[in-house]
Amino acid sequence: MTMQIVHSGPVTSSNEKTRAREAFARDNLRTEPKAVRIAVITIAITFLTVFVVLPLVVVFAHAFSKGIAAYLAALAEPEALAAIRLTLLVAAISVGLNLVFGLVAAWAIAKFDFPGKTFLITLIDLPFSVSPVISGLVFVLLFGAQGYFGSWLRDHDIQILFAVPGIALATTFVTFPFVARALIPLMQEQGTQEEEAAISLGASGLQTFFRVTLPNIKWGVLYGVLLCNARAMGEFGAVSVVSGHIRGETNTMPLLVEILYNEYQFVAAFAIASLLAMLALITLIAKTVLERHLDEGQASDH
């Protein structure tokens, strides 16, 4: 027994050494040296702090710099209220339109084969690849006084540019890809078998859509709507071109922020900006929740 213990001492320790060396080699394969790790993480955190957290803090700090009363007063200004109302209205219109367009486009692309499908997919992405200012200018060219439909619109006394319809159109155009983009891969992955099953069980086209297709993609739809809404409320470039900046009438929240800032009304500018920032935070949280649901939906497939 004693002999064994005496013997086993050195054996174990050399074993431990080998094991430690192996573990070290294993760690080395997977991760960088500690110094590099710390450096990389520091850079990432610093960057995030300076470029993301700090601006967010600054927005709220400035908004509340003259106290909460001044903040609330700035938001209660008729101009501010009008801008909030307009922003909500425009977002509601463009999200509504894009929900329908996006569903139809994704349905067509994911479930059917037709010539020109690839072209259609490319076309859906167009608003993402074009500068928003250009998107706005397109509508000026179409509906402006000198534009293609300009004289016809004037004859019929229809105001599109520098009014709510123009802003809604520009916003819709810019935010078009969100819903379709969220749905196409989801619907492609799900295939057409459940729809085929529904139809062979006697369901009509509409019943199939509302009872089978839509419930399967509901989280994707919400995800697309959420991102679409965030972009619609925050859109500046395209709206700036078509809005005409009529105070209390065609100013959306982002436009009003710029105007107030240029007039040195910092508290008011940042008060409105804080609302947009809050929207961003809410969107972020909702997005995380939805992504979890989307992952679950896919995982439960198998």
Add this chain to the structure above:
Amino acid sequence: MTIEVKNLVKTFGSFKALDGVDLKVDSGELVALLGPSGSGKTTLLRIVAGLDWPDSGEVLINGEDALAQGARERHVGFVFQHYALFRHMSVFENVAFGLRVQPRAIRKDEAAIRARVKELLDLVQLDWLSDRYPSQLSGGQRQRIALARALAIEPRILLLDEPFGALDAKVRKELRKWLRSLHHEINLTSIFVTHDQEEALEVANRVVVMDKGRIEQIGSPDDVYETPASAFVHGFIGESIELPVQVEGGAVRLGDRPLALAAGGAAPGASKLFVRRHDMLVGPPGSGAFEGAVQHVRNFGPVQRAEIALSGGKTIEIDAPRDKELRVGDTIGLQPRRYRIFAGA
């Protein structure tokens, strides 16, 4: 209910999925469409269901022109290979779906729907799962639910597309037996597609063997196994030894070695000789039509499978009874108990 298809043609681009198919299924039959992938069997089934449309030809269900109706009006139960259960609905709602989407005029009331679903879940012996979701079920359970769902609408005919294809071997065997007894019970005219010959032979009343968009043979399981109509059927069903032979004046040659076999009615020229593996009888050297050296022996359940290098160069695999003594290196004689010769190289 009878099903009849006449001269059905369907192409996908330049690929001929169906190349003039005629088939008649009698009332109450359970017919298997058997063939390798790409043989057109699933396409044929989908056309009968109304999920695909032929380029030309006719489909009659109970004598009525089915092509004049969409899938919705055909009243056909369809079971998919990958179940296609509605993933966001409970098992109960899945089975109830076909009853809930009926036009209001003929729709059953809630109590009747519940009773019917209960009855169907009892039929597939899964009533205890009615609150679960498809993702919580095993493959075999999903497929039985899919079958219950298809039966809920009281279909005129039942179509099953590789119903057990996605299941593991043991579950597949159980479900096979179960499907046969279920069919016996409900006696619904049914077609099922499979690429598994054992499944087709075990379950079906009649087997339709397909290849390259054409029907090669229609017959009872015994017919297609015992008297295959073509080289393809012989090669596809059952394990066969296939040897290229020459037929000349009633004699058969393998390479330049004459075989002591009668050519029967086979036409002269290059032909193929087919023998079932277990129909090759082992004897002492010189005792049979073939002679060869044992290269390799393995035991397979009740038989031993031996690899034999025939004199003449070809290597074949035979199944011999376990009690037959086969040693690697031995030279043995082989005599086919039964064989068939088909013309063509």
